[in-house]
Amino acid sequence: MLQVKMTEAFKMSFLDTPVPEVGDDEVLIQMKRVGVCGSDIQIYHGKHKYMTFPVVQGHEGAGVVTKVGSKVSGFKEGDKVTIQPQVYCGTCAPCRSGHYNVCKNLKVYGVHTGGMFSEYFAVPASKALLLPENMSFDEGSLVEPAAVATGAIRRCGNLTGTNVVVLGAGTIGNLVAQVAVASGAKKVVITDINETRLDIARTCGIHACINTRGRKLKDVILEQFGDDEADIIIDCAGVKAIFSEAVAAARCSSKLVIVANYKEPVEVELPLFQRREVDMLGIMMYLREDFQRAIDLMTSKAINTAPLISDHFGIRQIEEVYPYIDNNPESVMKVVIDIS
Ligand SMILES: [Zn+2]
Ligand SMILES: [Zn+2]
Known part of the structure; x- marks a missing residue:
């Protein structure tokens, strides 16, 4: 499968890697749309303080479940999903009091650990959230910013x-x-x-x-x-x-x-x-309930995300994305990458 790795600031390479194995508690997701975030731009410029290269970017994603681990319930092949991209320890004081968004050992997919600029992505089912059937993948990629x-x-x-x-x-x-x-x-x-x-x-x-x-x-x-x-x-x-x-x-x-x-x-x-x-x-990111509320507000049309997407790029054009964003600060809002 195709995967884009940022090897150092301003440098990306296209890799052909095996589709990830799916653990018992995981789902495999074929990524469809992944948004580009301000933090991705900081990474591209080598200005992000809390990460190290190389990294596969992408934390604002939507896709389709293509495989379900043996111990997973609540998901099936063909489900549309988005991904809550925080990995937290569960044992530190903030985690124990429910504030895992500020976990002392927080890792975010696409920043501190592998992300979604990849044709397939395997995550614990606990990180996936169902999207309604009639929600587009474009909208699905905006759930993460809406959850902020x-x-x-x-x-x-x-x-x-x-x-x-x-x-x-x-x-x-x-x-x-x-x-x-x-x-x-x-x-x-x-x-x-x-x-x-x-x-x-x-x-x-x-x-x-x-x-x-x-x-x-x-x-x-x-x-x-x-x-x-x-x-x-x-x-x-x-x-x-x-x-x-x-x-x-x-x-x-x-x-x-x-x-x-x-x-x-x-x-x-x-x-x-x-x-x-x-x-x-x-404010630092979100909790799962915030993700769900974002999905609910989008589903009921209480908030409207469609006007926020200014541009689409194919994953093969991803090298053009960051210079494009840098050169068009007046007109660019959310850029979405079409993965597959
Ligand atoms: Zn973001
Ligand atoms: Zn923690």
């Missing part, structure tokens, strides 16, 4: 009646904003300086999509919510200057939530958190 969003919103607590601002209208920001709307927020505002991304957000039922170029976040919040301001600000932008604005704009007794993946330390005016009783929350 459902995980983030779960961590925010009850959203009913709240004012929410999402900073950054890329794939994750868009999905976080959509899940916030679906979770009962009174008003959800998404901000960006990229009009293409805002236009996509406008097609996704997000209440207000605001271009903040040349504007202060605080002014936008006052304009959109009046004196009540924002109950929750969710950072999906990952830009230091924007985070400073978010800190300045955080209201007394509100939440500031960090979904974005910062690559370096960020200085903040800490006394503001203390004096305003602002809760700062970090």
Whole structure:
């Protein structure tokens, strides 16, 4: 079978490897679609802090079960599935308290251990989730990013009646904003300086999509919510200057939530958190229940992922993908690789 291995930064090789054996508790999946994530781009550039080469990338996948291990129940050949890509130890303190998404020994398929840029992929059945028959493989590949969003919103607590601002209208920001709307927020505002991304957000039922170029976040919040301001600000932008604005704009007794993946330390005016009783929350991936909720929200059309896919590439064209993403930052949203 065909497999793509990233051997070092900027270098990929196409391998012809045997189809994996299926263990008793595993399912074999013929991969159909795998999305390219921001973290994949960091790996390509050799900038990902927590991985080592070589690696087979790919953690946002959908495919079809082609073999079922002897001890597996709940799956059969032909089932459409997606894969929850976390491998965790189950014994460390975070794992024991149910927070295995921040396991001390966490490994993610496609980052720290082999991933899905491969025609076939074998995983423990506990990592697979059934997709409805009528869900496309494209949508199936977007369950993982949607699960980042459902995980983030779960961590925010009850959203009913709240004012929410999402900073950054890329794939994750868009999905976080959509899940916030679906979770009962009174008003959800998404901000960006990229009009293409805002236009996509406008097609996704997000209440207000605001271009903040040349504007202060605080002014936008006052304009959109009046004196009540924002109950929750969710950072999906990952830009230091924007985070400073978010800190300045955080209201007394509100939440500031960090979904974005910062690559370096960020200085903040800490006394503001203390004096305003602002809760700062970090979000790292998801739990299985978040994956299931993402599937459910997509199935019921409460969230819409189709507009997020900007491009498709065949797996044989995968070498062109990263330069393409690098050269088109204004227009690219989610790139999906057609595996088979
Ligand atoms: Zn991802
Ligand atoms: Zn653990």
